[in-house]
Amino acid sequence: MSFAALVRQLKSILGDDAVLHRREDLLLYEYDAGFSRGLPGAVLFPRTTQHVVEIMKLANRAGVSVVPRGAGTGLSGGAISRDGGLILAFSRMNRILEIDLPNQRALVQPGVVNLELTRAVEREGYYFAPDPSSQKACTIGGNVAENSGGPHTLAYGVTVNHVTGLEVVLPDGRIVNLGGKAAHAAGYDLTGFFVGSEGTLGIATAITVKLTRLPESAATLLGIYNTIDDAANTVVAITAAGITPAALEMLDGWTLRVVEEAAHAGYPLDSGAVLLIEVEGLREAVEEEAAAIERVCLQQKAREVRRAKNAAERELLWKGRKNAFASLGRLSPSYYTQDGVVPRTKIPQTLRFVDEVGKKYGLRIGNIFHAGDGNLHPCILFDSRDKQQTARTLAAGRDILEYCISLGGTLTGEHGVGMEKSNFMPMLFSEENMEVMQALRQAFNPRGLLNPMKLLPTTRGCRELRTPLMPRVVA
Amino acid sequence: MSAGLSGVGLASELAAIVGGAHVVDDAAACAHYAIQGVAPELVAAPGSEEEVAALLRLAADHGLAVVPAGGFTRQAIGDPPARADLLLDLARLTATEHYDPGDLTIGVEAGTRLADLQARLAQHQQFLPVDPANAARTTIGGLLATAAQGPLEHGYGGLRDFCIGIRFVTAEGKRGKGGGRVVKNVAGYDLMKLLIGSFGTLGVITSASFKLFHLPPVTRTYVAEFAAPEEAIAFRDRLLRSPLTPMCLEIANPRAAEYLGLAAGPWRLLVRAAGSEAVLGRYRAELGQAVPRELEGEAEARLWQGFSAFEETILAGHHNAMLFAVHVPIAEVAPALAAAERAALDYNFLCAAIGRAGVGSLLVAFLPIAVDPPAAMQYANAASEFRSRLPEEQASAVVLHCPREAKPHFNLWGTSPTDLEAMRAVKSALDPENLLNRGRFLVG
Numbered sequence: 008m009s010f011a012a013l014v015r016q017l018k019s020i021l022g023d024d025a026v027l028h029r030r031e032d033l034l035l036y037e038y039d040a041g042f043s044r045g046l047p048g049a050v051l052f053p054r055t056t057q058h059v060v061e062i063m064k065l066a067n068r069a070g071v072s073v074v075p076r077g078a079g080t081g082l083s084g085g086a087i088s089r090d091g092g093l094i095l096a097f098s099r100m101n102r103i104l105e106i107d108l109p110n111q112r113a114l115v116q117p118g119v120v121n122l123e124l125t126r127a128v129e130r131e132g133y134y135f136a137p138d139p140s141s142q143k144a145c146t147i148g149g150n151v152a153e154n155s156g157g158p159h160t161l162a163y164g165v166t167v168n169h170v171t172g173l174e175v176v177l178p179d180g181r182i183v184n185l186g187g188k189a190a191h192a193a194g195y196d197l198t199g200f201f202v203g204s205e206g207t208l209g210i211a212t213a214i215t216v217k218l219t220r221l222p223e224s225a226a227t228l229l230g231i232y233n234t235i236d237d238a239a240n241t242v243v244a245i246t247a248a249g250i251t252p253a254a255l256e257m258l259d260g261w262t263l264r265v266v267e268e269a270a271h272a273g274y275p276l277d278s279g280a281v282l283l284i285e286v287e288g289l290r291e292a293v294e295e296e297a298a299a300i301e302r303v304c305l306q307q308k309a310r311e312v313r314r315a316k317n318a319a320e321r322e323l324l325w326k327g328r329k330n331a332f333a334s335l336g337r338l339s340p341s342y343y344t345q346d347g348v349v350p351r352t353k354i355p356q357t358l359r360f361v362d363e364v365g366k367k368y369g370l371r372i373g374n375i376f377h378a379g380d381g382n383l384h385p386c387i388l389f390d391s392r393d394k395q396q397t398a399r400t401l402a403a404g405r406d407i408l409e410y411c412i413s414l415g416g417t418l419t420g421e422h423g424v425g426m427e428k429s430n431f432m433p434m435l436f437s438e439e440n441m442e443v444m445q446a447l448r449q450a451f452n453p454r455g456l457l458n459p460m461k462l463l464p465t466t467r468g469c470r471e472l473r474t475p476l477m478p479r480v481v482a
Numbered sequence: 483m484s485a486g487l488s489g490v491g492l493a494s495e496l497a498a499i500v501g502g503a504h505v506v507d508d509a510a511a512c513a514h515y516a517i518q519g520v521a522p523e524l525v526a527a528p529g530s531e532e533e534v535a536a537l538l539r540l541a542a543d544h545g546l547a548v549v550p551a552g553g554f555t556r557q558a559i560g561d562p563p564a565r566a567d568l569l570l571d572l573a574r575l576t577a578t579e580h581y582d583p584g585d586l587t588i589g590v591e592a593g594t595r596l597a598d599l600q601a602r603l604a605q606h607q608q609f610l611p612v613d614p615a616n617a618a619r620t621t622i623g624g625l626l627a628t629a630a631q632g633p634l635e636h637g638y639g640g641l642r643d644f645c646i647g648i649r650f651v652t653a654e655g656k657r658g659k660g661g662g663r664v665v666k667n668v669a670g671y672d673l674m675k676l677l678i679g680s681f682g683t684l685g686v687i688t689s690a691s692f693k694l695f696h697l698p699p700v701t702r703t704y705v706a707e708f709a710a711p712e713e714a715i716a717f718r719d720r721l722l723r724s725p726l727t728p729m730c731l732e733i734a735n736p737r738a739a740e741y742l743g744l745a746a747g748p749w750r751l752l753v754r755a756a757g758s759e760a761v762l763g764r765y766r767a768e769l770g771q772a773v774p775r776e777l778e779g780e781a782e783a784r785l786w787q788g789f790s791a792f793e794e795t796i797l798a799g800h801h802n803a804m805l806f807a808v809h810v811p812i813a814e815v816a817p818a819l820a821a822a823e824r825a826a827l828d829y830n831f832l833c834a835a836i837g838r839a840g841v842g843s844l845l846v847a848f849l850p851i852a853v854d855p856p857a858a859m860q861y862a863n864a865a866s867e868f869r870s871r872l873p874e875e876q877a878s879a880v881v882l883h884c885p886r887e888a889k890p891h892f893n894l895w896g897t898s899p900t901d902l903e904a905m906r907a908v909k910s911a912l913d914p915e916n917l918l919n920r921g922r923f924l925v926g
Contacts, residue, residue, distance in 0.1 A: 107811075107813075109719075109812065109813040110811040110812050110813045110814075111722070111812060112811070132723065153668065154668045154672070156666060156668075160666060164639070164643055165666065165668070167642075167672065167675070168639065168642075168643050172899070177904075183901035183903070183904050184875070184899060184900065184901055185899075185900045185901060185904065186899055186900055187811070187875065187876045187899035188811035188876055189809045189810050189811050189814075189842050189876055189877065189878065189899065190640070190809060190841050190842055190843060191629070191640070191679075191809040191843060191878065192809060192878050192898050192899045192900045193809070193878035193879075193880050193895050193896055193897070193898040193900075193924060194679075194895065194898040194900050194902070194905050194923075194924045194925065195676060195679070195680055195684075195900065195905050195908055195909075195925075196642060196675045196676065196678060196679055197676075197900050197901070197904055197905065197908065198675075198900070199642050199672060199674075199675025199676075199678075200671065200672055200673075200675045200676045200908075202672065202675075203668050203671070203672050204671060204672075220722070220723070220725075220727075222725065223725035224725075243584055246584060246585075246586055247583075247584055249607065249696040250696075251695075251696070288725075288727060289725055289726065289727065289757075289761060289764060290725075290764070291757070291758070291760040291761045291763075291764050292757055292758075292761050295757075295758055295760070295761075348664040348665075348666050348667060349664065350582065350585040350587065350663065350664055351584065351585050351586070352582055352584040352585050377666070380664075380665045380666045381664055381665065381666070382666045415580065415662070415663045415664065416662070416663075416664050417662050417664055417666075417667040417669050418669045419667070419668050419669050420664070420666035420667060420668065421666060421668055422668070423668055424668070424669055424670065428669075432669070432670065435662070435669055435670070436659070436669075436670060437657065439656045439657055439658070440656075440657065440658050440659055442656060443652060443656055443658040443673075443912065444658075444670055444671050444673075446911040446912065447671060447676075447908065447911050447912070448671075449911065450907040450908055450910070450911035451904070451907065462670070462671075
């Protein structure tokens, strides 16, 4: 079947308005929020599970690849087509199908925006706990594919901890159910296995998520430090004191100044680093923990600890954090955010290493990250029009990830492997180990038509690492 | 099983891998390792992951059916092995891979005993929030393979929520791992989820890493009593909508009392909380009149040990009891308990039940009435009756224990909301020859 014939058939199934195939319409789908690019052959907008089934059957027959896509806010190229195949965009499958408060569950279509689910249930005192910084735009289907986290992951876990059931369409068009509203199901936990599989096993068309009770009280603290070392040591000390905050974020001095200029969040311009710390729960417990955290901060040479006095102040402090990357974007034509993780106690030395890497390559690297769980987001500023600088940026990113791994850490804490880091996987996994993963992928996706060339290395047997494919760079 | 399997040849090949002292090949000694009456032909106790891989490669080459074993605390679950050519005794794998209390993570080998691990963590006021039966003998590998949980699941989540890394060897001898040592990690497929609760059918777990938690310095347990289950559930619903976030929220039916060391009588909800006096005072205020009794210290610890040991206590008193692990949506807890009582009664059993009322995970025991021991078919019929009364496609009721004679008469695993064909695809991807724990699980 020719591609044109395939498009004609797809139009007859989905309707003319649900198929994009002209080059100018496709350009928008060439990239996500990260580094990678790839032009799809067509973009489809299914409205029902049955549409997805029909598309999968057709694609399977035609031997054309399929890539699911939510809002395109991903940072690792997960929602980009690498071989000119079909993109399934879920913006029209965006209904909340059921809110079941007695069971503390919601059943949603994959295109539902993360924050919209919370908006739909917060009046009843519930919310959807995973809170990626892009939660105003990103979709729950995308969260499931990437196993997304966010600042409050520290206390509440990532997406997989909040998904109990999935309806999945497999590449052959079969619809399967995995799990449901119960917390566990007899047999293998395929729900848990599917979350974070980056669209390589099947396409989730309905998702059962947990709804979490909103805490009655929260305290948001801003610890202000003269040096980044003191802030990093505080992270270790808070853990040692037996406190698990709901969120524990760090911004280095240079970054917070940039953010402050853009967002006016109230971060002091002359500080070396700030910690944004939140505790949530029962009023009495929050008061005690907030007091304990303040003590620890001061013991670790915090210059000052401020506490948000009301919801508006709290929101302002978070606004700085959630818009931090956008603020950095004002300074530089491009930026490249890494997502490495280290054990918490290794944060101080890792930050020093990142600083050295910046000096070595002559690059400015900002640090805004989930300090509480050791998930770094070194943000490298560069000009993508400058080929040399781009190459140095990639090398710096790789140095940082290698260092994270050498300390017992990992490549990605929440952004996913995608196409950006697929060729880095051998840094973490043996050839044999990747064969095991490949065998599992083949069990679901035997012809490799679902999201090809993602998650696992594109070069088989690649002990020798290569730079990931990056034809052009997004500003 | 092939003839001459236990012959000198194979035993010496095993000995070449693990050393002669760690191979058992005489029938009398192998009988000590019997699982549900099936004695393995050979036993090997590997001392490292490399040795596990070498043993599994050897087993695959010879087409041997392999049975992994840890503390032998949950080997009675499922059907007897269809074949047990080689038992892997993983008790020697007890090394710690990493533990820095400041990281709040630990990695240990699969043969590590849960109680030993907890004792070690307690020195740093930390713990792994899992409290299944028989922690003294339970190994980490067995804990994960059987997804054993206890009352702490309410407040801390399940193993799938805090196991952050796993290493295992497939039936073909390939070494796999998922996750790693850090609390946040999305590199590669989440193989922890796949291995947890896989009952040794996808791979032999060799080590795992966990996120740890701080041991709460002070806890208190509030015991609420009710004449009828509806009242208990209404109280639970009020509690779930309140700002309280207890560690445990356990329900017990009247018949369960005697197996928990409690006085006979009412339905109970047990709420365990941690925190300062101010926090505990708030619990008291919110819980209100329904709570006539508070437990702390020794008495509290004993009560929760009783909940963890429920399965053992039931089986000590009723060797021919039938025990289910039931998973339902939260709102189905009361109907599931009613279904259990009804099905038990219909087939001449009494029903004792406890469980995580706020999670929807229950332990249900069908106790035979002493004067009239049930026939094998009665177990099958009672299970079928019970399952038919649970919400379709949303519930699981897995038999954890029943007399061996009854097992051939019904499906111990019941139905699952999860697609069976997809499970089979996973099984054949990792164990194409069906060598691991053959015939014991839902698939394979």
